[in-house]
Amino acid sequence: MKQRYAYFMIALIIAGSLLYGCREPREQEAPTPLFAEFYVRYLQAERELKAHASFFEGDSIQAATPKAFAEGAAFQGNSMEPRTLPGGTLRYTFEQPGTYADTFRFSFRDDLGRGRQVLVAMAPIDSFAVTGGQASKSSGMALYARGGKLERGESMILLFNDEKNQAATIMLTGPSAGENYRIPAAKVEKLSSGKNTLYLVKKKRATQKEDGLSALTDIEFYTNTIEVEVTD
Secondary structure, eight states, X not given: OHHHHXXXXXXXXXXXXXXXXXXXXXXXXXXXXXXXXXXXXXXXXTXXXXXXXXXXXXXXXXXXXXXXXTTOEEETTEXXXXXXXXXXXXXXXXXXXXXXOSSEXXXXXXXXXXXXXXXXXXXXXXXXXXXXXXXXXXXXXXXXEETOOOOTTEEEEXXXXXXXXXXXXXXXXXXOSSSEEEEOHHHHTTSOSEEEEEEEEEEEEEEEEXXXXXXXXEEEEXXXXXXXXXXX
């Protein structure tokens, strides 16, 4: 009787083990939400690229804290240098001479070992000109910017500097109809009369959400400088 009982207990234990082994594995807890900021700047005159990336994790952006990754981050396949900013934010940076690309790629490997990437793109301004080389306070100015058509979320800043190095700006926001802009006299009135230098800054801000990552991306393109005469 005792022997039969022992066999019964052994069979029960084996059956229990098999049953436990057949159960579905417990679902892994969802990773903590990840937030990131990505920035690209290109200086056309200097042919210089600058980029940085910062990461944060938490249940909300307000409660998120700075985040670092064991393998760091990369820009266009190049390792980025980590720098700790005041307040504890870790910023991955990249800066060196380069060319402007159709698309810029940030990449990193998250805590689950997954390779992640975020793409940032904006059409550059190849060249630009002010009709007649003049901006009139009474009749305005005409601007042509090749590559300067603005999409939704894009903007373009005209930065003027007079002979005393006093700066003034005119802001254009997208979407625009094309690459030609007629700027009214009301916006030209604040400029200083006489010789000015002018360069453009085209900008784009966008948000991306994918698989637990919420990303804010910014890209800026700084053009070469031309001379413009501001008349009354």
